[in-house]
Amino acid sequence: MIDIVWLKRDLRLTDHAPLLHASHTSDPLVLLYIIEPMLINDPHYDSRHWRFIWQSLQDIQDQLDGVNAKLHIFFGDAVTVFNTLHHKHGIHAIYSHEEIGIEVTYQRDQAILEWTQAHQIDWHEYQFGAVIRGAKHRRDWDKRWKTVMRAPLANTPLERVNWCALTIDPELQPPQSLLNDWQRVDTAFQLGGAKQAWQTLDDFHHQRGIDYYWNISSPLNSRKYCSRLSPYLAWGNISLREMYQTLLENWNKTGWRRSLIALASRLHWHCHFIQKFEME
Incomplete structure (x- = not known):
């Protein structure tokens, strides 16, 4: 059985509550990013965004090299990727931040929730910044914002994590044509990471x-x-x-x-x- 930390719009290894909580379990831990075709085709995304994302992912891998660990980058829709990993390795739990995104990512998260429930897999989601999901009012919101922002950082000693390295199935590997574009540096834009x-x-x-x-x-x-x-x-x-x-x-x-x-x-x-x- 494995645990998974699913990265979405939280491409870092510091102040990362899902990673910190996952590191406290005894299960081997897989750090995962999924390149989703639905987002590649979404009008909200452009090549400049994917270059920034790719640079951010490479920055994470550079940090993991120091602890002999691996960031797994898979290509496919999220349900298919998780289903493949579950059948091959058995998923005990998934850890991620709540994503405040667009309609397609909301629908994807609903599909993942249904899938985890059907397979009796625990999905632990953690608050994004000081945004409260499902809040009905704004009473004391400013006070709570300050409390969240002044709280200790959720930093994880990377060398103590029980990292797990998986072999990527050929059908889940990102197409090289996409990577060739994203690996091109455009000096007109800020670099990611x-x-x-x-x-x-x-x-x-x-x-x-x-x-x-x-x-x-x-x-x-x-x-x-x-x-x-x-x-x-x-x-x-x-x-x-x-x-x-x-x-x-x-x-x-x-x-x-x-x-x-x-x-x-x-x-x-x-x-x-x-x-x-x-x-x-």
């Missing part, structure tokens, strides 16, 4: 960010002075909590307070509007 995310955040707090407040609304200057963390948050290369706690670590730097207050408000808006999307 946690390493790039942290470098961008460090650069913001060391130099660019001091003038954030005065330039955030400038079409010409915002490209330089904004955090430039949006794609890294969108694909989960860095968590909102990691970004917020780094902001707090820099809170008392001379001359930075107004810019950090402005950034903190926008981090709050991030969950605020996703919560509205989830509820409405």
